[in-house]
Amino acid sequence: MTVGLAPAEVLWRAMAVPRLLDCGMVPSDVAGLRAATDEGVPWDVACAQLAEAQFERADGTSVTAVEALRAGAADLLFAQMAHNFDTARKRELYAAFTAAVGRAGALAGWERVQLPFAGGYLVGWIVRPAAPRGTVILFGGQSGWGAAYLRLADALVARGLTAFLVEGPGQGEPRLASGLYLDVDVRAAYSTFVDHVLARPDLPGPVGLWGNSMGGLYAGTTAASDRRVTAVCINGAPAQPRLLGMRTFDDQAAAMLGTTEPDAIQRNFDRLALRPGDRIESALLVLHGGADPIVSLADQQPFLDAADPDRSTLRIWVDGEHVVTNHAEERNAFVTDWFCERFQR
Template structure:
């Protein structure tokens, strides 16, 4: 794939993650090849670190650091020898930003997870935000902001094989065990779980198997995967994140919610983009039908992760989670 083709494919994802669309075009239009993606995005992120160093206020410094975290994370989307360093820089920039902007934010880590707990100590509910195959906690800052604006606490995490943990751990299907350890570490009795892309499968699986989940939502999450039909780039990413081609094939075999969906007893919102068509991926409509309290939202013009359609789903999802954690709180 050429650099222009790759940049076009990542366009709405990058804009959905919160980078300036004009700057994205300036950076990607200058790329000779996909191999130059990572270095160019790292340079852009480091320019934001430099701005933060010379900022005239803590608000400006924090905003620059958040933007640096976004660019560093996006650097990992193309095959790149220093992707681990980019993920570490994204993690560092996010931590520095929250230290400046939200002194009450707390880093929480444990076996197979790490992330930031944000929001008021007396929040009426806590939301765990779960990333996907090649996403990370730095990608969904706008979602976290929408949930925080509704008075909730938010734990945006990296799990095994994700974000800053991708260099040292491997993705596995039993993500509900990871979320269970997160809930233990947070010291709460009930949570909502929001999962994006492959994280949608993890969120739905967790909602079925972890009794402390009171509500869930998925965004572009798969109901089922067919390994033989998946595009080669997806297989390659999955192999890197799970520990090899055989592990990836076995992982894909587990991604099937047919038996688990009927066990999701709590409210579930399933969000899909109707333009999200990946060979080998069955999208979320069967999940919404099979879950006893499932609701399906399909956005006609939405693509994968619906970065091109945020007004059509972001507020509704945030209101759904807030309602279930506050109005209907036990």
């Protein structure tokens, strides 16, 4: 496990174009990042420069400002991803990302939520339609968190569902600012978000979970422990995680736990895994990309085995990359329609 900025081509593999677009980077900034890194500009510097250019546009109308702030926030999201470990530079970039989201949220009417947990805190953004009829708690895994999923929130809100974009233990601000690592009760942490939704009369309707990458594991295990969850989508997650011998994945796993000791990381993965006795009583949707180099269909099969076959759905994109970023629009439409149907039932 290595601390330091990886070469540009390694970062381009870890953060390929479909992923950049999926998490909100605009096409012109993708092209600008390619040109800058080809000229030798460090990845994080290039992303930060692109963000500053977007922020210069944010003094127009409120609509233009929100668009520019979202684009700049996405640039900063990927700037901090260049640093797997919690360096001062990563903290600086993530704080700038959070501030940009806060500025956009103040204009767009998003609500920031901060919840105490295990000596630290959890955070999230609530993005609401005019007349909500259910809430989906949406989260990522090892490197993309919270407002990284604003495009998915757009799809939910367009269909009348509230999106709760959250950051859990070992992720984003809870880790970088409050010192909350992945050694706590993760199922209880995500149930804390469920508690919050169900305690609020302004967030009516059923509650669903949508977990992406390793976040899909947290979604599946939380649904297995919390019967209040009506529907859960697992997108590209291993039921029994392990170190993969891939620098980015293994370094990020170390950062989430706060140790570089491989045995300690694997023991924690074993603790987080779907257990033999777990049952997922809620409706279940598993998404799989046939070209995913990280998670195989066999890695996801235990989730399906733990669910009622009559209430579970498997959707495969044969050429799908990890978490199906290369079919993002179709993926988002399919999943959000699925939540709407399950909530109506």
